Amino acid sequence: MSRFPAPTDTVTPRQPRGQERVITGNRQTSWAFADAYVAEDEALRWARDRAREAGLRSVSPGTGAALRMLAATVDAKAVAEIGTGTGVSGMHLLHGMRPDGVLTTVDQEPDHQQFARQAFRACGFASNRARFIPGRALDVLPRLADAGYDLVFCDGDRQEFLDYLAESLRLLRPGGLVVFEGVFANGRTVDSGPQPTEVLRLRELLRAVREIPELVPSLLPVGDGLLCAVKR
Numbered sequence: 001m002s003r004f005p006a007p008t009d010t011v012t013p014r015q016p017r018g019q020e021r022v023i024t025g026n027r028q029t030s031w032a033f034a035d036a037y038v039a040e041d042e043a044l045r046w047a048r049d050r051a052r053e054a055g056l057r058s059v060s061p062g063t064g065a066a067l068r069m070l071a072a073t074v075d076a077k078a079v080a081e082i083g084t085g086t087g088v089s090g091m092h093l094l095h096g097m098r099p100d101g102v103l104t105t106v107d108q109e110p111d112h113q114q115f116a117r118q119a120f121r122a123c124g125f126a127s128n129r130a131r132f133i134p135g136r137a138l139d140v141l142p143r144l145a146d147a148g149y150d151l152v153f154c155d156g157d158r159q160e161f162l163d164y165l166a167e168s169l170r171l172l173r174p175g176g177l178v179v180f181e182g183v184f185a186n187g188r189t190v191d192s193g194p195q196p197t198e199v200l201r202l203r204e205l206l207r208a209v210r211e212i213p214e215l216v217p218s219l220l221p222v223g224d225g226l227l228c229a230v231k232r
Contacts, residue, residue, distance in 0.1 A: 035062035035222065043091065043123040050086040050115045058085055059155070059181055063223030064092035067153065067179065070228065071096030074177055076150040081105040082137045082164055083155035087116030089181070090130065091123050093153060103130045104144065106156075110134040141167040149173065155181040158198045161205045169214070172231045178215075180205065184225030 040048075040061055051058040059067065067089060071079060076097045081090055084107035094103055107113050113132045120130055133140050137156050141164070152168040154161060161180055168178040183189060183206060188199045206227065209217045215229040 031221070035060050037062065038065035038068070040064070041123065043119050044088060046122065047086045047088045047091065047115065047119040050119075051088060054086065054112065054115075056085050056112070057182070058088040059092070060223035063181060063226055064089060066220060066222050066226055068092045068096035070177055070179060071101075071151055074150045074175065077101045078149045079103050079151045079153065080141075080144060080149050080168075080171060081153045081155070082141070083107060084113045084116050084132065085155070086112055087119035089153060089155060090116055091119060091125075093151070094120065094123075094125050094129060101129070104133065104149075105130060106133045106135065106137050106140045108134065108136055138163055138167075141171070144171055146170055147173045149176060151177045151179065153179045153181070158182060158185070159201050161201060162208060165205065165208060169212075169231065174231055176231050178209075178229050178231065180209075180227040182224045183219070183227045184221075186224060189225070 038061060044064070048058055071093050076093075077100065079093050079097060079101065081093065081103060084090060084105040090103055090105050094101070097103065105113070105116070113134060117130075117132065121127070138160060147170075149171045150173060152164075152171055154164045154168070156164065164180075165178065172178060183202050185199050185202055188195055189202050189206070191199075206219070209215055209227060209229050212229075214232045216232065217227065217229040220226040220228060
């Protein structure tokens with residue numbers, strides 16, 4: 001007889017697989033502490049204020065810190081970003097990239113990109129560190145080079161995330177990372193009730209990333225959910 005217990009379909013003896021654990025006050029406090037663990041500078045706070053004024057979502061400080069770390073982990077020289085916003089995520093990515101790295105960032109709103117330019121400049125990044133491309137992501141991405149990127153960060157239209165995934169697989173070099181922000185959709189992704197199309201598309205994305213053999217995925221519980229996968 002084996003010395004090891006037989007596998008079961010439970011995470012813990014009292015918790016069936018797929019069932020959420022109770023979120024305690026201590027856990028919420030821990031998550032809040034983790035989200036604020038890496039301090040943000042004045043330029044980042046300025047960009048956050050501009051996003052708030054424009055009614056835009058920006059990544060949480062914890063998500064930004066994770067992006068910075070992921071870019072550093074792959075020693076990123078070329079990063080593609082879908083969704084410039086006012087530059088919050090872009091600054092975190094640039095902080096983690098190599099000193100000679102270039103961020104290619106795409107957004108449908110040139111006015112938002114002007115805020116990002118100011119923020120990057122205030123943060124001390126040279127103008128040649130970022131390439132701003134205005135336009136719809138699915139029109140721009142096909143023009144970018146095959147296997148030319150170390151990391152692709154997706155923070156655009158959530159209903160297009162599956163299309164971004166297909167493009168990212170082409171854009172990434174082996175060992176590169178694709179990252180999707182906001183996959184929890186404020187808790188709706190795991191809510192059993194009826195959900196809008198956006199949330200249904202996020203669920204399709206989560207399944208697709210997990211099932212593609214050439215990807216090694218992980219779902220990080222930072223901010224509103226950060227789905228990451230390494231291309232083999």
